[in-house]
Amino acid sequence: MRLVLHILCLVFFLSSCKTPEARRPINIKSGSFIDESISRNKELAAKEEARIQKIINNDSAHNYLASQTGFWYFYTKKDTISGTTPKFGDIVTFNYNVTDLNGNVIYTQQELDTITYRIDKEELFLGLREGLKLMKQGEMVTFLFPSYQAYGYYGDDNKIGTNIPLITEVTLNTITKESTTEN
Template structure:
């Protein structure tokens, strides 16, 4: 009996000293979902850019410019006498509209009252935020934004759906210096 007791205790000691092992997942993901999403997004961007290039190619009356930020634009009204463009913190007043690439109104400029925006300090979709920085006071510019520079995958949850490229005509009405710059100049 003592022998069984000693063997039992020895066995318990040997197996109880073992450190716990991590359990392995039943199935292992290889990141295929991420790879599929990246590939899908590349395809969407390529299709949208091809549509925009087709619009540019068929419109021989305007000179389109390509921005370093991934969108295209042309000037409806250009000011060659002013040099100042908005900088970080400047407050701009502007008017704009949003259309589909086919030219169908989504939001007219009447629906979007002239609005003010502190450059890079408030929410605004990335293409418009970057486009405003290219403009001078009094200019009107038409931008062609692929969806990733507009409202992207989520849309605006109202009239703009998922992955919708946009055309926007923007008029920069006024540029005011950043409030801090005005206070420094007054001191």
């Protein structure tokens, strides 16, 4: 009897010690949402860039330049003597206004007042942050930003809505080099 009890215990012990099985997910996600989102964003960018290109083609009065980061601009007032542009950490003061591609004013220069900004160390929308780095003191530049270079999907939680391409006219007043502000 004891032998049978030991054998049963041994069989029970060996059968209960199996390796754990991996749990399978209930729902299997395929990543199609991300693929669809990428497709929608590419289509939106293409439409916005086509609208901007149409504005550029219809404006023979200005010589538009394309930036390396995906926006277009022209100089209203250009400094051909100085070679100094703001770099990381420099402090700039500037004024600007914001309109949509149809020319409707969103923010005036008076509403926005003079902005003091430390290059790449403070918050500013991507296109304007990159555009300021192209400017020299005293220059006036008009930028055309697709929405992904402006406020994108979120807008500014005030007057600029979702996926709105923008035109900004910017005047760079001063550039103060970082090295002179730290001494």
